[in-house]
Amino acid sequence: MDGELNSTYIILDGYVELSKYRYVYFFILFTAYILIMCSNLIIVYLICIHKNLQEPMYIFIAALLLNCVLYSTSTYPKVLIDVLSEKQIISYSACLFQFYIFYFVGPSEFFLLAAMAYDRYVSICKPLQYPTIMTNTTVILFLCVAWFVPALHSAIPIMLLNSTKVQLCHFNLKGIFCNNAIYTLQCVRSRSIAIYGVFAVLDVVILPIILIVFSYTKILIISYRSCKEVKKKAAETCLPHLLVLFSLTCLSVYDISIVRVDSDFPKTARVIMTLQIVMYHPLFNPFIYGLKMKEIHKHIKCLFSQDKAILEV
Template sequence: MDDGSNVTYIIVDGYVELRKYKYVYFFIMFFAYILIICCNSTIVYLIWIHKNLHEPMYIFIAALLLNSVLYSTSIYPKLLINFLSDRPIISYPACLFQFFIFYSVGPSEFFLLAAMAYDRYVSICKPLQYPIMMTKQIIILFLGLAWFVPALHSAVPVTLLSSTKVTFCNFYLKGIFCNNAIYTLYCATPRPVTVFGMFAVFAVVILPMLFIVFTYTRILIISHRSCKEVRKKAAETCSPHLLVLFNLTCLSVYDISIVRIESDFPKTARLIMALQIILYHPLINPLIYGFKMKEIHKHLKRLLCQIKMH
């Protein structure tokens, strides 16, 4: 679809009964967006102001939650505009930008969880070497890799799609934001994009996952052989990360496979899964860390008590 200004517009066609429920959609998603910003920012704020939370594990948690804010901000404002529009559309460049942010932030979470796994491994299995192995420089290196590597991998297909002359077979995006579903718009996805996409999945999703699984397996084996106190520490600090990893993996499997099963996937089910990605995941992370991490929960409880008193 073209409005005569040489800008391609795509119709966002993943909603169910949008005209009938557009105000319901708007108020629910507006409330969800405010909640996501407040919940994630609160935990980041607590980590920022309390010196006892200036440890590698909490710094990685703060980075993970900042990712949720960035990711949500790249999607929600446009969603809210679409809900109130007569015809929800997005320009092709804006769609590619959403695609870039989505596939920078998502894999970045795998890298941050891998950094947390390494941190827990050193803390539990090599406590005497922890100050040497988790220096400030190492933390900065992990954060840099977690943000730079996925962004680089995401930039490659976006650059290829921007610079390559692609042919659109339709302009109806079967989703509510631009993820893998954009490939269904093309008559044929450029081969370099397909080949690089397979490599990227392996490099920024599968490899970090294998590292995480290997690391936590080692932690489990060593803590099982150790005293009760070590086992308790391992359970308290590792279980929130594993829960977040499980949620992220499930949503990633759906996102990777949706293009292949697009024609057989009901519209309502597709909408529910899309809402899981943009609503459930950014909201559940601060709740998991806010209530499952003992030190964060302690400061959060104190903050809520102070708010009540005022």
């Protein structure tokens, strides 16, 4: 049965009038992919080479941006090939791989945002204890949890979906890549996968959000009672994280709910929201952190001013 599933091909039926807008799709997606790779990797590069950016907060930002690179690389090349192809198909095994990366990266970002929130909480609410709390060991521990726990969670539904008990009766996937919609291919929705899905959402999405809300609530209370300098510091460092959290949460709510309203959701609206997932968040992160984080913004300006000076010479 495993061999049969792996050799099965799924039709990606999420595009709207692809034959008419083929090159428009390609231009938009190719441009977005180049921007995503360049913007994310530039900031990661700056964090790696500048010692004043090698602090816990910036290390977590670099990890978050590397997630965007990983996710985009697992999605965009295949989508770009599909846009130029006569048939938009993917093997079931490749579909499961895309599914795994998607549900590894998403929850991982929630954990990284929780680590950032805790870092800001310690920095603003316990500044004297910051060096002893946010040590290199603490940062490595947070990174391991942020990557290992979601990787483990994502592996379990892959094993269930690839088991002999799962049978496929449908081969048209209403999407341009493999996400939650893969469950609609099953002849009978697996109760064990549904139960595990609820547990996973509570564990890797709701729990980090609760920790984030708790941390920022404490920061807000301390900032309200403190001087203007503390309020300014809190606003400058916390606002980008909250903006990223808001966008990630909105897209996650859409992804979780789309399977439950599968038949009623218009195809055009579906492709627009799917493009939001593959484009908006990976592009949003580097621009938010590049513009809102003073130290990163300063190094970006220096980098491009040096490039400009070289070109002029």
